[in-house]
Amino acid sequence: MAQQIVIVGGGAAGMLAAYRAAQLGADVLLLEKKSRLGTKILISGGGKCNVTHAGSMEEIRAKFRPNEARFLKPSFYRSTNEAFVKMLTDKGMETYTRADGRIFPVPPFDAKDVVAVLEAHLRDVGVRVRLDAAVSGVAVTDGAVHSVTLVSGEVIETRHLIVATGGSSFPATGTTGDGWRWMESLGHTLVPLRAALAPLYLDPVPPAEWSGVALRDCVLRARTANPDGTSGKERMRWRGDLLWTxxxxxxxxxxGVSREVAEAIPSDSIVEADFLPDEPFEKLSERLLTHTKAHPRRAVSDFVEAEPAVPNRLVRPLFDSANVDIATKGAYLGAKERNRLANALKGWHLGxxxxxxxxxxxxVAGGVSLDDVDPQTMRSKKTKGLYLCGEILDIAGPVGGYNLQAAWSTGYVAGETAAKDLVSI
Ligand SMILES: Cc1cc2nc3c(=O)[nH]c(=O)nc-3n(C[C@H](O)[C@H](O)[C@H](O)COP(=O)(O)OP(=O)(O)OC[C@H]3O[C@@H](n4cnc5c(N)ncnc54)[C@H](O)[C@@H]3O)c2cc1C
Structure with missing residues (x-):
């Protein structure tokens, strides 16, 4: 007997799809490859889980690239950040909004509890969950979904299939890009995959003793790399904290800058850090001059050491990169050296x-082209009875709860459409 609705992928989007479809009365089977649901949610926000972002859905939408924002509009209005937070609070979890707008569970609640709350909702509406159920392929007959095959060889028939297999980063969480292969074989266009929200590996590799050093509230700029090793046009900048690895x-x-840097490959990028983003270069240089005049016998390094924005471990390297002797006394700091030092603080070349x-x-940026999916319903335009949601789609928002919100909203709409299609077909 064919299953009413089958959902592949028990992550953020798959769970919301399952919940909504079953809430509307559908019989739902959720297949998850791993031995538990929501493995990627568990590691999100460093285990604290930044579940969504505060503000209007219009503001949230505006954080995505224009084509992604257009695509997300109907689902964001159908399934909001407030509605998701309510799903959590209805089960007794409290949330709080950080000054930067990110929403988290109030400790001791964390990512584990977010998954537990979602599991409780799935139980309430009677979703059947099968864990350790890795799907190996999707079969289509006459342009319509027919069945899925499990790695074990078992075939499960269905006419309504929601694919929510996510992306391909952190593959240990179960996301190995399986859905993309199936979608490509069914004629969907795949937008090339690229890293997004990823760390940057640098040349030269930073000295081992810098690993763990952090800059608070700096600006990181990514620029094109000129053949002579100097930096050129700015590609992207981002403000916040930086950590050496x-x-x-x-x-x-x-x-924040990683997607633009990855997209520019094979063209090289150089990154530079502005330690004092609120202070223009001229003001900093002037402040340095005032300091050296006031303290002609003191080493200029005192000035840099006193800057809360500059970690102690980086004071000497900063002087080295500015080509200024760290022992230079105020009285001997010439205008050129002063400007080189101010330049290093305003745009330290990291590599x-x-x-x-x-x-x-x-x-992961890239994935199933948004042109192949109807944004109102999450129905595939290529295959009847197929719905796509979450990171399998070519959507990648910034850090801040935006990506989970995109998964919750598109999942919700996919589940709702599949359940309604059961009745109307
Ligand atoms: C380290 C890290 C931290 C993050 N922190 C945040 C954050 O704080 N806030 C935020 O908004 N976003 C965060 N994200 C991004 C967020 O986790 C993803 O955007 C979101 O999980 C995508 O949801 P999804 O349902 O599409 O995919 P996933 O949640 O990845 O779920 C896909 C599921 O499909 C299953 N699956 C895959 N293939 C198969 C198969 N063949 N058969 C059966 N099942 C299969 C996988 O096992 C997985 O459980 C973070 C991501 C990472 C890696």
């Missing part, structure tokens, strides 16, 4: 980006 840089600012690792990204 043993291979390069990470943290919100690195993630050339050697690699943007797709598998380490919070999301």
């Amino acid at each position: 043993h291979k390069g840089v990470s943290g919100p600012v690195a993630l 050339r980006v050697r690699h943007v690792p797709l598998e380490r990204g919070e999301v």
Whole structure:
């Protein structure tokens, strides 16, 4: 007997699709490859899970690229951030909004509890969940969905299939790009996959002792790399925290510029950090001059060490990169040296980006072309009875709860449409 609705992928989008379809009375079978649901949700926001973002859905939508924002409009209005937060609070979880607008569960609630709440909702509406149920293929007859085959060889028939297999970063969470292969074989266009929200691996590799050093509230700029090693036109900038790793840089600012850097490949990018983004170069240079006049016998390094924005471990490297002797006394700091020092603080050259690792990204940009899916319903335009939602689609928002919201909303709409199609077909 054919199953009413089969959903492949028990992540954010798949769970919301299952919930909504079953809430509307459909019989829903949710197939998940891993031994538990929501494995990627568990690692999201460092385990704290930034579930969504505050503000109007219009504001949230505006954070996506224009074609993505257009596509997301109907589902964002159908399934909002407030509605998702209510799903959590209805089950006793409290949430709070950070100053930057990101919404998290109030500790001790965390990502585990988000998954537990969603599981409770699935139980309430009678979704049947099969874990360790990896799907290996989708069969279509006469342009309409016919069945899915499990890795075990079992065939499950259905006329309504929701594919929510996510992307391909952090493959240990179950996301290995399976859905993309099936969709391509069914004639969907795949927009080339690229890293997004990923760390940057740099050349030269930062010294080991910088690993773990953080800059708070800096601006990271990615620029084109000129053949002579200097930096050219700005590609992207992002403001926030930066963290050195043993291979390069990470943290919100690195993630924020990563999509543009990855898209520019094979053209090289150089990244530079502005330690003092609120202070124009001229003002900083003037402040430095005032300091050296006031303290002619003191080492200029005192000035840099006193800057809260500059970690102690980076003071000497900053002087080295500005080609200024760290022992220079105020009275001996010439105008050229002063400007070089101010330049280093306003745009410290961190290196050339050697690699943007797709598998380490919070999301993958690219995927099933938005032209192949109806944004009102999440129905595939290529295959009857097929619905797509979540990261399998060519959508990649910035850090801040935007990507989970896109998964919740598109999942909800896919489930709703599939359930309604059961009645109308
Ligand atoms: C480290 C990290 C931190 C993140 N933090 C945040 C955050 O704080 N806020 C935010 O908004 N976003 C965050 N994201 C992004 C967010 O997790 C994703 O955008 C979101 O999970 C995508 O939802 P999805 O349902 O499309 O895919 P997923 O949640 O990845 O779910 C896909 C599911 O499909 C299953 N699956 C795949 N193939 C098969 C198959 N063949 N058969 C059966 N099942 C299959 C997988 O096992 C997986 O469970 C983070 C991502 C990462 C990697």
